Amino acid sequence: MKIKVNWYGKEYPQDWEFFAECEEGKNIDISGKNGSESKKTAPSPKELVLQGMASCTAIDVISTLKKMRQVVESFTVECSAAQTEIHPKIFKESTLTYKLTGKNLEIEKVIHCIFLSFTKYCGVHAILEKSGCNIKPQIFINDKLIDLWDPQNKTQIKLQEWYENFGKNCSKGVALVIGTSRGIGKELVFKLEKEGYAVLPAGRTSFNFENENIFDSLFLDITKPYTTDYVKNLLIKTKIKISLLVQNAGISSTDLVQDDVNALQLTMHELRHVYDTNVFGIIESTNNLISVLEASAKVILVSSTMALRERDSFLTSVYRMTKRTINQYVRQAAMQITHEQRDVSIFALHPGSVKTDLNPSGKISVEESTTQIMEILADNFALNLKNNNGEFWIYDTEAKTWKIKF
Ligand SMILES: NC(=O)c1ccc[n+]([C@@H]2O[C@H](COP(=O)([O-])OP(=O)(O)OC[C@H]3O[C@@H](n4cnc5c(N)ncnc54)[C@H](OP(=O)(O)O)[C@@H]3O)[C@@H](O)[C@H]2O)c1
Structure with missing residues (x-):
């Protein structure tokens, strides 16, 4: 895996705008916040880490659900995280919230897919976990909060x-x-x-x-x-x-x-x-x-x-x-x-x-x-x-x- 980050900026050192390339060449903007006055125009590096975890687990879940013939109408993964106080600030706690809707979703199957990604397959999750971040799951199926471990109590x-x-x-x-x-x-x-x-x-x-x-x-x-x-x-x-x-x-x-x-x-x-x-x-x-x-x-x-x-x-x-x-x-x-x-x-x-x-x-x-x-x-x-x-x-x-x- 190889990536490249290029500086967009013209006004050194105020300008914290970058674009990143991956091997396939597609660009993604990255933006830092230089003081409380400055405006951020794209995800920050750390937001990208959380987006990486959310999309990594989303890929696991949606692909496994498809294999299990579950018809999903909408699917989002939200991620919130709290950081440590001292530099370099790292994520100490995070919640991954999975929200799915669909008419005939089988709760046990959806739970199983999320469980597998959460505990076994999601590599970005594993990286953050190894750095000491306590990541908790939260699941909503058709707007109802479900317990990952004990869905039907x-x-x-x-x-x-x-x-x-x-x-x-x-x-x-x-x-x-x-x-x-x-x-x-x-x-x-x-x-x-x-x-x-x-x-x-x-x-x-x-x-x-x-x-x-x-x-x-x-x-x-x-x-x-x-x-x-x-x-x-x-x-x-x-x-x-x-x-x-x-x-x-x-x-x-x-x-x-x-x-x-x-x-x-x-x-x-x-x-x-x-x-x-x-x-x-x-x-x-x-x-x-x-x-x-x-x-x-x-x-x-x-x-x-x-x-x-x-x-x-x-x-x-x-x-x-x-x-x-x-x-x-x-x-x-x-x-x-x-x-x-x-x-x-x-x-x-x-x-x-x-x-x-x-x-x-x-x-x-x-x-x-x-x-x-x-x-x-x-x-x-x-x-x-x-x-x-x-x-x-x-x-x-x-x-x-x-x-x-x-
Ligand atoms: N055997 C000895 O001579 C000896 C001597 C001194 C001390 N001890 C200690 O005695 C304890 C038991 O050893 P054992 O000889 O019975 O070994 P064992 O047969 O290898 O059993 C180890 C047990 O620990 C479980 N385990 C490992 N990592 C775990 C995790 N992350 N979360 C939950 N469970 C986990 C294993 O579950 P999985 O099946 O999921 O892996 C397995 O049930 C160990 O603490 C060992 O250090 C053993």
């Missing part, structure tokens, strides 16, 4: 019914577990249910647990803050409070480089990718969900002994760095909880060296690991957790015992 109604019929009768309250499609998270859902928790599994990939005390997987991708908002709002609307939050989601390296990414070869793209999930995603979603926790809730952040000096190695450097950051976040959060005289317990936890997709050479099974995690959550352990708020609990695979270490 079906999930909300189902969740309310599940809570009334099963959830609220579970002695240990409601556990929200994030990252439950496989590995430790998936097995932990079953174990928590057996121990008396009503379980809300959440993640970017769903798994059907087929158990009445376990709700259907909720869509939550920790790298996308609006998906945590969606889960939080569902809990607020249904008045469900969480007694146990397990942050289990994690990745070991990037999708681009399969195995180890070592410190001196690390590109910033790789570094950001792993931090997006293991650090920013975990911290953002934990902070966002604090308001739906019960007063004496427990919060577990699944960490790793790879964050410890005694396990030092130059290999898998980003993973180690991220888990170390998480351990420190847990300490900081616990200190704040104590300072605010709150009753929440928060701790980091190493589940052992567990054979999973993330660690194919793990020494123990998910069964053993999750059985041990249940031990630490047992009532007779509760005081230990409370008295050790902010600590790092380690399951020692060799010694078959729990220890605390920072």
Whole structure:
């Protein structure tokens, strides 16, 4: 891709008018605003960025709708955005509003097309998201505001019914577990249910647990803050409070480089990718969900002994760095909880060296690991957790015992 920007101006330096050419040669005017008095005659560079995002997603949506044989009469995408205060000012929040009309539009299909563009295909959206912009969707179909995640309020109604019929009768309250499609998270859902928790599994990939005390997987991708908002709002609307939050989601390296990414070869793209999930995603979603926790809730952040000096190695450097950051976040959060005289317990936890997709050479099974995690959550352990708020609990695979270490 290659473009060229040419200056139109005659009165240097007042004149902020340009025209831009793309490879095909078509021109588009671009105009800056030189002081409050000056008049802008064309989009500014930043407006072009927003126009780029709106048109990129519009192309995705309209082309997918066509494939789904939906007849659209009118379609607009509006985009608003707020910027940071300090130069260089970047977009920190944005709302993309999709407005469609059509006589026989099938809501579920329209939602599906927008969902795919929003979460997966729109490249300009992904670029802005990677710069830290929190982009929220808003959808109107035939002038009616529709919820992207729960268009007919079906999930909300189902969740309310599940809570009334099963959830609220579970002695240990409601556990929200994030990252439950496989590995430790998936097995932990079953174990928590057996121990008396009503379980809300959440993640970017769903798994059907087929158990009445376990709700259907909720869509939550920790790298996308609006998906945590969606889960939080569902809990607020249904008045469900969480007694146990397990942050289990994690990745070991990037999708681009399969195995180890070592410190001196690390590109910033790789570094950001792993931090997006293991650090920013975990911290953002934990902070966002604090308001739906019960007063004496427990919060577990699944960490790793790879964050410890005694396990030092130059290999898998980003993973180690991220888990170390998480351990420190847990300490900081616990200190704040104590300072605010709150009753929440928060701790980091190493589940052992567990054979999973993330660690194919793990020494123990998910069964053993999750059985041990249940031990630490047992009532007779509760005081230990409370008295050790902010600590790092380690399951020692060799010694078959729990220890605390920072
Ligand atoms: N296995 C070990 O020996 C070991 C040791 C120490 C710590 N841990 C930690 O234990 C946790 C679970 O690991 P595992 O071994 O069970 O790994 P795993 O089998 O690879 O499972 C990872 C889980 O995290 C989910 N996930 C990844 N990115 C996500 C995102 N952006 N949003 C929501 N969910 C996301 C995955 O969902 P998808 O299916 O959608 O990818 C999957 O369900 C991780 O935090 C890991 O660092 C593991």
